[in-house]
Amino acid sequence: MNRNELPPLRIGEKTARVPIIQGGMSVGVSLAGLAKAVADAGGIGIIGTAGIGSMEPDVHSDYATANKRGLQREIRIARRNTNGLIGVNIMMALSDYDAMMRISIDEGVDFIFIGAGLLLRLPEMVKIEDIRSSKTKIVPIISSPKGVSVMFKYWSRFYDHVPDAVVVEGPMAGGHLGFTTEMLDDPAYALENLVPQVIEEVNPYRERYSKSIPVIAAGGIYTGADIKKYLDMGAEGVQMATRFVATHECDASIKFKQMYIDCRKEDITIIQSPVGMPGRALRNDFLDAVSKGEKMPFSCNWKCLRTCDYRTSPYCIAMALVSAKEGRLDRGFAFAGANAYRVDRLYTVQELIDILAAEYSEAVG
Ligand SMILES: Cc1cc2nc3c(=O)[nH]c(=O)nc-3n(C[C@H](O)[C@H](O)[C@H](O)COP(=O)(O)O)c2cc1C
Structure with a gap:
């Protein structure tokens, strides 16, 4: 080689x-x-x-x-x-x-x-x-x-x-x-x-x-x-x-990928995930609403993550991530690494x- x-x-x-x-x-x-x-x-x-x-x-x-x-x-x-x-x-x-x-x-x-x-x-x-x-x-x-x-x-x-x-x-x-x-x-x-x-x-x-x-x-x-x-x-x-x-x-979805292409350094943010860990994600209207204290009511019949505190969580993280992945960006957000702005x-x-x-x-x- x-x-x-x-x-x-x-x-x-x-x-x-x-x-x-x-x-x-x-x-x-x-x-x-x-x-x-x-x-x-x-x-x-x-x-x-x-x-x-x-x-x-x-x-x-x-x-x-x-x-x-x-x-x-x-x-x-x-x-x-x-x-x-x-x-x-x-x-x-x-x-x-x-x-x-x-x-x-x-x-x-x-x-x-x-x-x-x-x-x-x-x-x-x-x-x-x-x-x-x-x-x-x-x-x-x-x-x-x-x-x-x-x-x-x-x-x-x-x-x-x-x-x-x-x-x-x-x-x-x-x-x-x-x-x-x-x-x-x-x-x-x-x-x-x-x-x-x-x-x-x-x-x-x-x-x-x-x-x-x-x-x-x-x-x-x-x-x-x-x-x-x-x-x-x-x-x-x-x-x-x-x-x-x-x-x-x-x-x-292409809309999810486009968020990566469009994002700037200041859009990359740290959230406190309902799972109890910090997470790195792209800031958008959904995350802004969550940080202002808005709640997105949901019912949880499975509890996909053992550590998720779904009773107090303002939104369902699984639903939010699936929505973003499918391109419904108003209903969720995308995880991304610190270099996504590049x-x-x-x-x-x-x-x-x-x-x-x-x-x-x-x-x-
Ligand atoms: C959209 C997205 C979803 C991710 N989902 C998972 C996951 O389900 N499980 C996991 O162990 N890591 C997950 N990660 C972390 C990655 O597998 C990877 O280790 C990490 O992002 C590497 O850093 P980089 O994105 O800067 O290359 C995710 C990362 C991104 C960007």
């Missing part, structure tokens, strides 16, 4: 031609369409599972079944259409995260990325033997070196097994964030400070389990030069989401990967 080229990313026996993982995006922003395109381009394509049943006809009467069917279908469509690597993103906070894990393993996805919480005790439906004997790799998304240490210690002690890779997600990411609002601007928690600390936490387990356990950097990575910066620090890959929203293949137009996924590869080469050269 030429040293100017993006290096491959190896996780266990699976190899991605380029070290780029498309971050999972919930409520149908990253489905089989985007995941397949990224996998075809040599990266790892991820299907977001949160609210994946929202397009099913029975979503209001039987949310659990709708979600299961939606996930199974998207995995199968992606699989049928690409020979590349496909994973899913499951948020720990999902009420049905057990079922989502079980289906993903049964469907034989290449990776399960687990976000929004620390996966310690395995769900009832998934035993450690299922994980050991399956080809599916488990990759937690964690925002602190301490979290990595706690998880690896726990898994090592109780399962004598450790995850296959780790994504360290810094404070510039889009969506729910694993930081308090005060931590977001504190340089101590900047991604460039977290990556070396996470590598240090993971190192002893690499030897003990004879596993490579690559560390993957995420949050605010925008150019090929950014990719080089994190690879130089010892990360072996990057996870990017914001840039993949601005692609033709992204599964969200998006100027739509690309195809292949064009985007080619641009990142060229920028990487230039930075190396």
Whole structure:
């Protein structure tokens, strides 16, 4: 391999031609369409599972079944259409995260990325033997070196097994964030400070389990030069989401993508999500109304997120995110990373990967 080229990313026996993982995006922003395109381009394509049943006809009467069917279908469509690597993103906070894990393993996805919480005790439906004997790799998304240490210690002690890779997600990411609002601007928690600390936490387990356990950097990575910066620090890959929203293949409505193209730096804001975590999103009339104290009444018959305080929440976050994804922007809002204001137009996924590869080469050269 030429040293100017993006290096491959190896996780266990699976190899991605380029070290780029498309971050999972919930409520149908990253489905089989985007995941397949990224996998075809040599990266790892991820299907977001949160609210994946929202397009099913029975979503209001039987949310659990709708979600299961939606996930199974998207995995199968992606699989049928690409020979590349496909994973899913499951948020720990999902009420049905057990079922989502079980289906993903049964469907034989290449990776399960687990976000929004620390996966310690395995769900009832998934035993450690299922994980050991399956080809599916488990990759937690964690925002602190301490979290990595706690998880690896726990898994090592109780399962004598450790995850296959780790994504360290810094404070510039889009969506729910694993930081308090005060931590977001504190340089101590900047991604460039977290990556070396996470590598240090993971190192002893690499030897003990004879596993490579690559560390993957995420949050605010925008150019090929950014990719080089994190690879130089010892990360072996990057996870990017914001840039993949601005692609033709992204599964969200064109109006959702246009918000990214139109937004300015000052439109990117931090909200307090009903889920109990801060989140980064694009400011719009909906969020302005919420911040003025307006309530958008709703009834909740499922409680899709275990941590959602739906009785006091002024709006339903799942409904708001689905509405925005479908282009009904007056009824919801879009999550976005801190660099979304840099998006100027739509690309195809292949064009985007080619641009990142060229920028990487230039930075190396
Ligand atoms: C629209 C959107 C939806 C997201 N949804 C999820 C999600 O469901 N689960 C999750 O773990 N991360 C989610 N994220 C975070 C991304 O997967 C990713 O790690 C992060 O945004 C990377 O930073 P970047 O957007 O600056 O590249 C979301 C991000 C965006 C922009």
